[in-house]
Each structure stands twice: as structure tokens, then as C-alpha cells.
Amino acid sequence: MNSFTEPHGTSRSPLIGAADLAAHAGDLPAPRPHTEAELATLMGLLTGPKSRIETVTIGHGRDDASRAAAGAFERAWTARGGRVLTVVDWPETAASWLRPARRLTAETPDAWVIAASVLGFAQLARRLRRSTDFDPACTVAFSSLSTSRLTALAGAGTLSGLRGASADGGTWDVRGAWVTSCPPA
Secondary structure: OOOOEOHHHOEOOOOOOHHHHHHHOOOOOOOOOOOHHHHHHHHHHHHOOOOOOOEEEEEEEOOHHHHHHHHHHHHHHHHOOOEEEEEEEEOOOOOOOHHHHHHHHOOOOOEEEEEOOHHHHHHHHHHHHHHOOOOHHHEEEOHHHOOHHHHHHHOOOOOOOOEEEOOOOOEEEEEOOEEEEEOOO
């Protein structure tokens, strides 16, 4: 049984339930300002050898750190000749996540770039996976999302394939319910 299906195949809301919020969302840290090493690593994840990524869609929470990280990435990406299809923001909490999910996936980018808080993106990710063609394997994120609390809130497997950069320039990735980190090369 996955996080969106009740027994006997009955669907339920993709919103995070009260029990999961109580178990995993308490005292989540707010996103911290991005670092230059983090930004450089994100760029490297998208522009490595044999990469054919030209277009991105950027998604971010409305907090100051996420907004600044998304802006820095947009400037760096366009300065190297890449194209940003759209930039989408969302609140920390919402009654429905369908509108930002549809805006984030309205066009088909080569990759998605995410700068957000754990709780806000976990809520959005559940809707993205249930209602759109979003692919976490085509997504990179800033360090604020490099925690197994994200996978616990989003649901095991919801974000499998998501990769990202650590503040020190290392990398991390999601496989099932696990987040694995690697130090800078």
C-alpha cells in the first residue's frame, strides 16, 4: 500500500496526514542561505559530461532563503546560455497543491530545480507525483531538502531519483526512503 491508496484501492487526499505531520514535521529547520559551492555543484549536476539539459523549470518556497537560491540559480543558468521555462513559487501550507503542481509541470523542461523547505516541498511532491508527469529523477535541489524527513513526509518512493547539492559542495540523492550524501570530490 502506498501513501496515496487506502486498502481496497480507494484513493485518498495526497495531503500529509496529521499523524505523519506529528511524527516527522516537528522542528524542521528553515532553509538556510545557499552557498557558492552549493550553486556550483547544482550547475555541475545539470551540465556534466553528456548532459543535454538546456531548459529548466525552477520551483521555490516563499521564504527568503529559497527565493534567493532560486534567483541565484536562474541568473547562473541563463548566464551560461540555458533557458528557464518558468519560475513557480508556493506557500509553506496550502489547502490544495494542485495549482503550483500544474504550473511547475505545464511545460516539459529537461530538468526541474527546487529551492524550498522540507514541509512545503513534501506537500507539493505528493501532489506532483499523483497528478502530473513530474519525474524526481530529472530534478535537482538545494541542500535544505537533503534529509530523510523529506522522504518520510513525502512518502517512500515519491522522490526516488531526486538529487541535490550540499552546502559544502557535496552531493546527495534519494533512493526509496533513504537520502545518501557524498562529500565534495
